Amino acid sequence: MSMNEIHPMDKLIRADRMPHIWCSGCGLGTNFICYLTAMEKSGLDLNKCVIVSGIGCTGRIPGYTNIDSFHTTHGRAIPFALGLKLANPELTVTVFSGDGDLFAIGGNHFIHAARRNVDINIICVNNFNYGMTGGQFGPTTPLDAKTTTSPYGNYEHPFNLVDLAAASGAVYVARWTSIHVRRLSKSIEEALLKKGFTFIEIISPCPTNYGRRNKLGDGLDEMKYYREHSIIKHGINPKEADLSFNGEIVVGKFVDIDKPTFLDNQPDMSQMSVNNKK
Amino acid sequence: MSMNEIHPMDKLIRADRMPHIWCSGCGLGTNFICYLTAMEKSGLDLNKCVIVSGIGCTGRIPGYTNIDSFHTTHGRAIPFALGLKLANPELTVTVFSGDGDLFAIGGNHFIHAARRNVDINIICVNNFNYGMTGGQFGPTTPLDAKTTTSPYGNYEHPFNLVDLAAASGAVYVARWTSIHVRRLSKSIEEALLKKGFTFIEIISPCPTNYGRRNKLGDGLDEMKYYREHSIIKHGINPKEADLSFNGEIVVGKFVDIDKPTFLDNQPDMSQMSVNNKK
Amino acid sequence: MKHIEIKIGGFGGQGIVLSGFIMGKAASIYDKKNATLTQSYGPESRGGACSAQLIVSEEEVDYPEVQKPEILMVISQEAYEKFTPCLVKGGILIYDEDLVNSVNNLPKETRIYSIPSTRFAEELGRKIVTNIIMLGFFTAITSVISYESMKKSVLSSIPAGTEELNLKAFQKGYEFGLEKVNGV
Amino acid sequence: MKHIEIKIGGFGGQGIVLSGFIMGKAASIYDKKNATLTQSYGPESRGGACSAQLIVSEEEVDYPEVQKPEILMVISQEAYEKFTPCLVKGGILIYDEDLVNSVNNLPKETRIYSIPSTRFAEELGRKIVTNIIMLGFFTAITSVISYESMKKSVLSSIPAGTEELNLKAFQKGYEFGLEKVNGV
Amino acid sequence: MNLSEPKNKDISKPPDYWRKPLDVEKYKIPHGAVHIIIERCKGCEFCIEFCPQKVFEVSDEFNSKGYHPPKIVSHDKCVNCKLCELICPEFAIYITEDEPMNII
Amino acid sequence: MNLSEPKNKDISKPPDYWRKPLDVEKYKIPHGAVHIIIERCKGCEFCIEFCPQKVFEVSDEFNSKGYHPPKIVSHDKCVNCKLCELICPEFAIYITEDEPMNII
């Protein structure tokens, strides 16, 4: 073993902030390293890569990333990211945040940014609950799951995030789990290089809150579960990629289309004459 | 002609507030009367019928309806309505509001209420713009349409509301135009009697703002256009019921399914033992 | 004329505010006076009560609202009823005779000028130029704003491509006004 | 003992706050004294620094924070380092000898009691009862809370179905404590 | 997936309560008396355009809001379908039932 | 509608840059030197479970946070696939390339 304890990723992270706050067995660290790897492989100029999040355990990712990083307020990462991207189209802007942040309080911004096809990349860590605030249910929590605010079992139907993303207009939609480190990393790389609004959902263990209360064992058990119960179905209609409690996890790339972005559609003023201005 | 100038609907409206504020040729009055007719025919106890809106031209409907009526803030009609319904399940609660109100600022509440399958009815008047504030584009405005804030033509992709509603979990989804007075009225009646989250989109003329700027003529011309260009496609996949600028308008009932509502799923405490409470 | 207050009233959609704007621009930009335009309207997009208020002054305008207009121009009966009580003694009333039909209860010594501008506009083929006809009429009748300035202001305030029509309308009103004034 | 301040420190997830709660409930509800429990923790869900502070008093507790604890119970080295400087002269230090390994720089006259509670807990088959073992130990060593009250409090604060295990753990710690105190 | 085929029960055909089916009052065409509340009218002309029997025409008169309300040109033709009542945005038209007309 | 078939270019098979394909360095199995940053480890055991070569085992030692980091039980078996590096949530493992081992 070497004495030189510098991890090759240390240049991409703010190593002086390690250890991070995430629990033992949490999938976030793994998801994070997949993102870093993808960014590195993408060949993008790291000085032009930006990462934005809202609040949550996942939301802590930007603060650990050694590029321009923005930890905004709960639910507002997307409009903030949109401002960055539209004001400086040279930037590659990625939002990395949690299911609650992006789809509970932030749901409206998500569907609108997708609709507009703003050229930003959304990576959502779906751990089926609000980890940071201690494990309440959220819009992705399966029916009947126990959380601190669904002590008798969750009685709300969850969203199918990939379907919602597709219905809202995303041009790239994929889902992976934390165990799919290589495919996930490759998928993130694709998304970073894709023009338009991309969405990647990562199913990820939260042993401390979600796992514990639902008798899923620790993080390792959840990872093993993903390995055994995931099934890759590229190109399937996202509507059919519903997730159910303790059931099969459909993963894969579901949408990959081309469509003019918000900036592509901007009026070309060189063509404007007085008539267009009425 | 009779001298007794009491319109049969006057008992259902606040006749002392007539004339309403809507422009000549606006579709809102027609949509409104379809709703009133549906409510009357439904056989529901009118003392238990409630109507809620946000802000907008459409949002003025409750204030003219002679039942319990709530004119809330812009975008917030749905959570307000949800509070009414859940606190008193005897009520039949309808939200009648505009495309901007329900899908711009209010989009998040819409998708979440649909997801939860709260037993309320949403009627959205889609006039392709923000009428009340003078005709800005909104999330349903077709590409290239001119509005006061898209003087060079709209450059944002619009939502397909019926698809979004279906992807969010609505159990009943239909679309009509203001000219489909009878089918619309019947559809509203169905929705009022249906258990779960229902959604009806009404394509409706706004001659003053949208029509004028897009050379669609006056309200009458828009109504004629709907008559000529609508095509009924019951049961079609809502994804295929996209609207395009000046194109065909697919109308019909697209979704009608059964699913337990938020209240159906509430825990049955008579079954609870100490074990469930851990 | 150091300080003059003008009120224009009608329904939303009649171009009330645009009329005030054209007057104010003429006074301010072309006649180099001070002009302050304010407006008031209700929740209706069309058909609701609407008014524009213009102060033209040789001094700076502090308080911007019109309280006692010297000139009142109305294009609806409702506006007539609502605003005439404020008109100063000896003020000028200008109205569209197609849309205001009962003219009574006027303050003393009011000078009254009417014009069938809606009809004239229909004759010109576009009801929308009613307000421009009224502006021409106003220019002929009052001496608040110079003819040249008003014309320039009309031309620079209307959509490109409609110059001819609007000029015709303006001229129509102006000439009709001259006739009235000169008692022809 | 009119007023006594107790601090419990460790990592999130070790049941620190629950320990404080059980002590406080015993003192307040069963021993009929006044007890005020406060807590502090960081952004981490697990593994972050975490502490509970309990004041037990015969009078009303005004200021609720613990400034100079008479008793310090620590279950991590980090908590040890952080909190021992505050301990009053002649105070009591209780710690888990598996998790705190270098005990130095202590205030003068500190009375020190250690227990391998994590190991005991592992022997009982559930690492999670470490804190209950510590509570038993605490009860034997200090006289702040009566044995009966503490036992009641443990039983009424743990999940139904785990009574036996917790009681065993409590007893284990208590007996170990008695031995220490009695110098057996 | 949750999406099942909609039950196309009855909204695909015009609802049956709008007028009594013809076979009930055999040989009689229902007839309506048309009422217009002139002052409510905003002149949109929906009634004029969409009345299947072309009962209305634009009138030259103005109401006090400055709109041209419809005038009835062929009252006898009204079949009491109530479309005008349902479509008028201003609650300005309603129909009362008149003696049906025998068509034999 | 906008939904076309996704272009399934390459994400369905494992990407090719993770390790050099075997045929490039024929007859040689790549070999990695495993580095563990003990103090970063939080004992999740992902590396232990998912290393295809079962290079790791749980150790009995604690690090200062109280976790059991992995220990290397068969260093020679490491094929430098870097899965452990990619999956370790704590940036606690990395692999440097070692002399490949001849397998003939």
Next chain:
Amino acid sequence: MNNIKPAVLTGEHFMNGDYACAEGALACGCRFFAGYPITPATEISEKMSRRMPEVGGIFIQMEDEMASMNAILGASWAGVKSMTATSGPGFSLMMENFGLGIMMEVPCVLVNIQRGGPSTGLPTLVGQQDMMQARWGSHGDYEVIALTPSSPQEMFDFTIKAFNLSEKYRLPVLLMSDEIVGHMTEKVVIPEEKDIKIVNRKKPEKYTDKYLMYKADKDLVPPMANAGEGYKVITTGLTHDEKGYPAMNAEAQEKLIKRLCDKILKNKADIIETQEQETEDAEIIVVAYGSPARSALSAVKLARKEGIKAGLLRLITVWPFPDEKILEVANKVKTIIVPEINRGQIVREVERCSYGKCNVISLPKLGNIHTPYEILKVIKEVSL
């Protein structure tokens, strides 16, 4: 049915402030809770999620705080007492529709367990930095009622008081607590159901055509018709007349807004509660509220021990502000000291109401409560 607990948990409990707040609400009949988790108010939601089904009420976790606020307004209009709970960031998001509650005159309770701000700030540490926001956070003019508990027991008691005031005066009432009080665990005594004083909204007479939604009684409060009772409720966030109809003119605005403010201002004597300790002969008075009031009391006791004539005026109702009480005190003492966990908010009101009659000293602190010694130090300094 075993182990399902009644609505009123009569007896003694060792309970934290957040839980006590939830129990207070249930005890006085709250049967609808809508919230969105946020530290340090989450425990209120968590408790409600378990308890509401037990008592036949509704717990709903909304998609955000705007939704939560509106849901409780809707529920209250359905005749059910309703509540939400949040902290700084969520409180900001609720402000627009808090205003709707003011305008529609909807009884309900909004709890803010204050943490450090601005923005995400210090989620796990205490603050009292939203005190002025409680008064001024929504656009437009209005008056509010805000209570500041200092202990779990008061979390229970003042929640009931908040509901009673909200039902009596028809407005959303604010319970402005803080992280220390919310997370502090102490004994809470819950009385028997019959001993809990409950105020319910006034109901209108039987419906007639002449019924006016917003015709107030002498107390300036209109009786409230709930949805579903046949009154043909009409209500709006627009300026409106007594009928409830929108009235878009300055006169209607003057009339409505004046009444909405006056129903609080003219009933100040009924609403405002303060508590005094050792004030009779005091030359120095500490004015405090919430958790620092506990430090202040300690400090006053210590000062008295040293022979300094110090006293404590504790504000239980911070809004409406006790202008007259402060002036009375200012006329009497040499110095007023105001310790707050903020940069000096309520001290501005104290200054305003003192008209220069005495010295007013702000004792700001962030992220933690003052120790008694920090306050004592200032008392001693000014007593020289």
Next chain:
Amino acid sequence: MNNIKPAVLTGEHFMNGDYACAEGALACGCRFFAGYPITPATEISEKMSRRMPEVGGIFIQMEDEMASMNAILGASWAGVKSMTATSGPGFSLMMENFGLGIMMEVPCVLVNIQRGGPSTGLPTLVGQQDMMQARWGSHGDYEVIALTPSSPQEMFDFTIKAFNLSEKYRLPVLLMSDEIVGHMTEKVVIPEEKDIKIVNRKKPEKYTDKYLMYKADKDLVPPMANAGEGYKVITTGLTHDEKGYPAMNAEAQEKLIKRLCDKILKNKADIIETQEQETEDAEIIVVAYGSPARSALSAVKLARKEGIKAGLLRLITVWPFPDEKILEVANKVKTIIVPEINRGQIVREVERCSYGKCNVISLPKLGNIHTPYEILKVIKEVSL
């Protein structure tokens, strides 16, 4: 390319206040506007939607006001001057993330064309009811800068001033206008581009490992690195240290919040602007801002004509509040009269700062501006 207008429309224009505000923004380099329509601020959006593409900037209409506020924060971090505009209800919704702008120290401008409130209130009528909200509307402690224009010309000028202050002090600056000023049309003189004084944010030195995001200079303002420049920006709404790292403790909070406040408070002399008319010998002073300042000036002129020693102190910067100026005035005059289109907001600050040295009279009005005679009447009454 014909008919496409330049960014600076040098010349004389008859223009309403909303448009003048938009032109002011463009003239000083604003190239990103995000908004959501609302009466009476919509015209700013409308103007921007036409003009931004002409000058190569971005106009985006967001889904709501929270999105608008965040979009301009993001855009500013990308190095582009950005602005949003709204009115009461939208202002309330922006408050949470206005706080984020304060915490992250983001230069940008937020315009509020005030209408009547609370709630939806009187959308088409004037108000000045959000003046205290401007100061206290977001949770947590902070200081703000708010300017109050009285004419379309000032809408142009003060928008530029607002941008300059925001770039200089790194915070979102508030332009607190009102419906009358926003909708009023008057002559606006736009200077030549070279005559417009523009302040741009300070930039940090070249990036090194030692770069600290939030290390302030002597003026308490840290130089600002934009995204994409290689500084590895790190910023958060959490309490943070000089590195920009979250720091979850009371000490970091004290340090950060104090600096954020002090960068305004210690630079008050540079920031605050007031205007005086006929104040030298005045015995009665009217303190006013926004549209009523025009009525007040009329009233003062009328009073002088009647021989009454009246004067006008016009607040151009309402926040930070000119405490010292008010005290100076209070020491000099018999009476201060404060006419506002609200129930008396800024008058509370005037009272606070007067320490009982003079009589302070609130002259509230709702839904319209005071006529000069209404103010004159009070001047006369107190002059007796």
